[in-house]
Amino acid sequence: MKITKLNFINIFIIFTGLIVIVDMWMIFVWVPTEINQGSIQRILYLHVPLAWGSMAAICIVAFSSIMYLYKKSEKWDRIALSAAESGAIFGAMMLISGMLWARPVWGVFWTGEAKLTFSLILFILFVAYLMFRAYFPKGIQQKRISAVLGIIGAIDTPIIYFAANLWERAHPPLIVGPAATNDSSISQSIGLTLLFSAITFTLVLVSLISLRYVLQKHEDEIDLIIINKT
Amino acid sequence: MENKNFKTRKISNILLASFFLILFLLIPQKVYADDDGGEDKIINGFISTIETTNENTILSITDNKGVKSNIIITSDTVLGLDNSVGERWISAFGNDINESIKRLNDQQNMLSPITIVVHHSHDSEDAEYAISITTKNSENLDTNLNYLFIVFGLAWLTFFGYIIYLSRRLSNIKEEIKLLKSK
Numbered sequence: 039m040k041i042t043k044l045n046f047i048n049i050f051i052i053f054t055g056l057i058v059i060v061d062m063w064m065i066f067v068w069v070p071t072e073i074n075q076g077s078i079q080r081i082l083y084l085h086v087p088l089a090w091g092s093m094a095a096i097c098i099v100a101f102s103s104i105m106y107l108y109k110k111s112e113k114w115d116r117i118a119l120s121a122a123e124s125g126a127i128f129g130a131m132m133l134i135s136g137m138l139w140a141r142p143v144w145g146v147f148w149t150g151e152a153k154l155t156f157s158l159i160l161f162i163l164f165v166a167y168l169m170f171r172a173y174f175p176k177g178i179q180q181k182r183i184s185a186v187l188g189i190i191g192a193i194d195t196p197i198i199y200f201a202a203n204l205w206e207r208a209h210p211p212l213i214v215g216p217a218a219t220n221d222s223s224i225s226q227s228i229g230l231t232l233l234f235s236a237i238t239f240t241l242v243l244v245s246l247i248s249l250r251y252v253l254q255k256h257e258d259e260i261d262l263i264i265i266n267k268t
Numbered sequence: 269m270e271n272k273n274f275k276t277r278k279i280s281n282i283l284l285a286s287f288f289l290i291l292f293l294l295i296p297q298k299v300y301a302d303d304d305g306g307e308d309k310i311i312n313g314f315i316s317t318i319e320t321t322n323e324n325t326i327l328s329i330t331d332n333k334g335v336k337s338n339i340i341i342t343s344d345t346v347l348g349l350d351n352s353v354g355e356r357w358i359s360a361f362g363n364d365i366n367e368s369i370k371r372l373n374d375q376q377n378m379l380s381p382i383t384i385v386v387h388h389s390h391d392s393e394d395a396e397y398a399i400s401i402t403t404k405n406s407e408n409l410d411t412n413l414n415y416l417f418i419v420f421g422l423a424w425l426t427f428f429g430y431i432i433y434l435s436r437r438l439s440n441i442k443e444e445i446k447l448l449k450s451k
Binding site for chain 2: 051072075076077078080081084085088127130131134135138139141142143144145146149150151242245246249250252253256257259260263264267
């Protein structure tokens with residue numbers, strides 16, 4: 039039996055689903071309960087990978103947009119659109135999960151600090167990109183302007199990443215990456231669960247982008263058929 | 269003689285009254301002289317930063333409303349800090365400064381909610397000094413589980429809903445393509 043692109047995506051989604059089950063087992067069964075925050079800390083195994091996923095998505099949008107402007111290939115525009123839509127879902131869930139974690143831990147749903155504000159801006163950028171794609175007349179002009187929007191939007195990513203270090207407030211400091219503070223340390227089991235969750239949600243992001251990409255390709259095909267017929 | 273006794277008694281009474289009057293006026297003055305006019309308050313929050321200078325150590329605390337306060341730790345500040353397995357370490361800050369800073373860093377990294385009794389001084393510096401810093405015991409952990417289930421439930425509902433929506437749209441478009449090609 040020949041494995042088509044869609045079949046491959048379906049297999050990939052099923053594989054991601056199995057990884058998600060393992061991830062949920064790790065979050066709810068394997069990792070011990072954090073002593074200070076209690077079970078509510080488990081939200082961070084979802085919130086941190088969602089934040090990572092939304093930042094990865096805007097980077098994919100920016101990279102694909104650059105490639106589209108350079109190569110003029112429809113493929114890159116489709117990837118940018120798919121990543122923006124998936125990124126918007128990741129961004130919305132990141133904000134909601136962060137707010138629901140903050141309520142019992144900080145006592146408030148939202149503080150106006152830099153990291154939170156720039157994360158909200160990232161979500162608004164995704165929405166603005168998608169609204170532009172939805173309401174601006176279809177064509178090369180639409181794709182070019184949205185590509186520029188996508189590239190500008192990616193500027194927000196390093197600001198979000200470094201915000202906890204630049205403007206220290208209530209948000210926990212960075213524990214992963216080049217800007218992580220030297221004295222920050224998390225236990226091995228918590229670190230491993232966080233890493234596995236990050237991998238899981240990267241797979242979820244890739245699955246969503248792939249599925250959306252195939253859908254967009256078919257939509258473009260319909261447009262082409264209609265244009266050819268008229 | 270009686271007149272003399274009366275005079276003496278009168279003088280004694282006046283002296284006694286004067287003594288109590290002076291005592292009444294002096295004692296409060298002594299109390300206020302020791303006090304700088306400041307007041308004590310309790311702050312609950314998380315440690316944002318720990319800054320050590322040559323002169324003192326300043327703790328930056330963010331409370332539940334996101335308000336940041338800078339509090340000076342003195343050598344007399346009493347610390348009662350739990351480690352990750354709940355063992356409490358009690359010491360005055362001045363007894364072992366390095367160990368105290370290490371323990372405070374651990375509290376910062378663990379995101380431990382802490383309670384600080386602060387003395388707000390009204391002297392020329394208008395500074396806040398920590399009297400005690402203790403790990404705040406987590407309260408009502410079980411009652412927060414609804415937030416946990418809302419977050420995970422909402423997240424997976426959104427993801428599965430989006431995948432189902434995309435799959436349905438894909439199958440509809442495929443049929444539409446077939447229909448357009450057949451025409």
